[in-house]
Amino acid sequence: MIAVIGGGIVGGLIAREINKYIEDVYLFEAKNSIGTGITKGNSGIIHGGYDDPPGSLRAQLCYIGNQLYDEISRELSIEVRRIGSHVIALDESELAKINELEEKAAKNNVKEYRILERNDLFDMEPNLNADALMSFYCPIAGVTEPWKVAMQSVKSVELNGGKVLKNKKLVEVKRKDNKFELSFEDGSVYTADLVINAAGLYADEVARLFGDEVPAIFPVKGEYFLLGKDVKYVNSVIFPMPSELTKGCLVIPTVDGGYLAGPTAHEVKSKQDFSTTRDGLAEVKEKSLRLVPSLDFSRNVVKTFAGLRPESREKDFYIDIGKSSVIHVSGIRSPGLTAAPAIARYVVEYLIQEKLHINLEKRKDYISHVEKIPHFVDTDYGYWVRAIEQDPEAGEIVCFCNEVTKREIREAIRNGARTIDEVKFATRISFGECQGSFCVSKILKMICEETGLEPKDVLQNEKGSWIIDSEVRTI
Ligand SMILES: Cc1cc2nc3c(=O)[nH]c(=O)nc-3n(C[C@H](O)[C@H](O)[C@H](O)COP(=O)(O)OP(=O)(O)OC[C@H]3O[C@@H](n4cnc5c(N)ncnc54)[C@H](O)[C@@H]3O)c2cc1C
Structure with a gap:
């Protein structure tokens, strides 16, 4: 049996990818529902892949993930809206940074972008700050509902004979005859031949249960406003110039017609601190109004919320095989949901097949299409x-x-x-x-x-x- 620990977008897609070859896949999720960890509270953007640090695993997997979303959308009946994104230069100093983005895009092999002058930019986005001078426009960027990707992935696993078990928090591991005896908080025990750790914020702690060390994870909080659908603000995702730490505070159309403003990026102490704060929300307001001055935070706010990024000092994904032979998929911060389909292939095609030398053959009886509930x-x-x-x-x-x-x-x-x-x-x-x-x-x-x-x-x-x-x- 192959066990996947963690039912977020990453674990869900990995379990689905393995299930294309092997029926006996078990996905264990600590909570009572799927896709309600980091996968629930984020910007939902399918990034273009142009601005991740060249040479990083993030850069390697983001663009491939972006491209795989066409297939994911078709097969899992997920809504993907490729509405494009603009990185806006608001003054002369930011104009220079547009060149840096072009250089990074070239190094990351991303060709799908255009530099838009003021007139073209305002034709597309009339509600931007009137000072906007230019944009780095990426038409392949889009938005999706990441929790639906996770939910439809596990539906696909169940459809193809795999098992998805909720309320299963892994708490102890023993080695027995080259296998892993996995003990869960509810007292149940399962034996696995191979384990993939995709436990999000807790992937470092789960790695330790197997005697492995991965880069420590610390939470970086992102606070948001969700705004209603009755006002039209923007057509595409609007970014400021990115910094070393984050892509910045954005304005994002959601799949169902509303808008997100946010997120902030501040390190917090607890992996359970999902609170929104007066200071954080004030920062979101100030920064997003700089991009789109007409955002109405007095009458159009639906709710506020926060998500936690699983950050590491290395600022990159850590996806590798531990001393214990367990595959750890850790530090999956942004652009993790974009990269998730590519991460799943990396785990199965590179780590399992090439590095662990496990020969896998595609199942002939595999059903790739999953229906959705019609809206x-x-x-x-x-x-x-x-x-x-x-x-x-x-x-x-x-x-x-x-x-x-x-x-x-x-x-x-x-x-x-x-x-x-x-x-x-x-x-x-x-x-x-x-x-x-x-x-x-x-x-x-x-x-x-x-x-x-x-x-x-x-x-x-x-x-x-x-x-x-x-x-x-x-x-
Ligand atoms: C504010 C913010 C904005 C972001 N914006 C974007 C974006 O626009 N685009 C993008 O590409 N990425 C974005 N990301 C990153 C993206 O959301 C994450 O990379 C992705 O959701 C990570 O998914 P995951 O499956 O690894 O984690 P999770 O969704 O957290 O899944 C891990 C699961 O493991 C379970 N688990 C933990 N411990 C155990 C255990 N012991 N036993 C069993 N199960 C366990 C958890 O309950 C959880 O459900 C953003 C992240 C944040 C926080």
């Missing part, structure tokens, strides 16, 4: 009408912000969603302006109807995040 308002009218004829719930809108129907929610629950957030990330319900005020009770009721759970047992997301704390008369 009916995005389908054509005839399709939707036929769906309603077959099932009236396809016409019953439950989420008015994102126009999600009862049918979509029921499908998500039938596909295994048990928490409010699992339904939310599968369908986009309660992602919108009302943030669930109108729909959480309806989702809760449907989870109870479908699964037989008591309302007090339904969680928002992690353990202890119950919504109702006592008996209810009726729901």
Whole structure:
């Protein structure tokens, strides 16, 4: 059996890649849902790959990952919007840095970019700061929903005979007859022939369970505002000039029509510190307004949130085989979600096949396509009408912000969603302006109807995040 530790975008895609060759793959995720670690809280950008340090593993895998997203999108039924990105020069000193970006792009073999003069830039992005002088435009950059990539990857693993086990936190490892005996927090034990550690922020701690050392991971927090869809701000991703530490505070259209402003980049002490702060949000406001002055932070804010980057002093991905023969996929900071499909191939084709000399043959019975739950308002009218004829719930809108129907929610629950957030990330319900005020009770009721759970047992997301704390008369 091959075990993958960690059900984020990286572990999900690695498990899927291995599963193309071997049926006996197990993915173990510590939390009760998939894709809710780093994969949940980030900018969602498929980067162009032009500005990672030339020669780094990040640079090597980012552009390939970007290109693989066409296939990922087709096979996993994921929405990828290649809306392009601009790095904006706002003054003379920043103009010089556009040349540096061109030099880096050349070293990283990225050819898909153009330098746009003021007029062309404002034709594309009329709401930019009027001081903008020029942009480095990359048309292959885009946005996606990284948690959906993780969720659809594990769906693909299950479809092809692999196992995806949640609430499985790896806590102890023993070596037995050249195999690994993996013990989990819930007392269960599994034996694996090969292990891939893709534990995100905790990959350094998981490596230590195997007696291996990888570069220490420390969390770097990024705070964001999510803005609503009712105002049109920009058409593409807007970057300032990048610094050594970060790509800067950006303005990003989201897949479902809203906008993100952020992130900050400040080292924090705890890997569990997802708080937003007055100072962090003030910094996001100031920096993003410098790019797009019309951003309305007084009336258009939907929510604020923070994500944690798994940073290392080396500032690069660490993907290698440890002394124990375990493959560690660690330090997967930005552009990790872009690179993730390429990381999965690197692990299987280079580390497993070439370095560990394990011969693998592609399965003939492998099913590459995974269906998604149709979002009916995005389908054509005839399709939707036929769906309603077959099932009236396809016409019953439950989420008015994102126009999600009862049918979509029921499908998500039938596909295994048990928490409010699992339904939310599968369908986009309660992602919108009302943030669930109108729909959480309806989702809760449907989870109870479908699964037989008591309302007090339904969680928002992690353990202890119950919504109702006592008996209810009726729901
Ligand atoms: C603020 C911010 C912005 C970013 N923006 C971008 C961007 O725009 N584009 C881009 O390409 N990248 C971006 N990134 C980087 C990208 O989000 C990450 O590289 C990627 O999500 C990492 O995914 P992962 O699967 O490695 O980690 P995770 O999603 O954290 O998955 C690891 C999983 O392992 C599980 N786990 C941990 N310990 C154990 C254990 N002992 N046993 C079992 N399971 C365990 C965790 O619960 C978790 O679910 C950004 C990151 C941040 C924080």
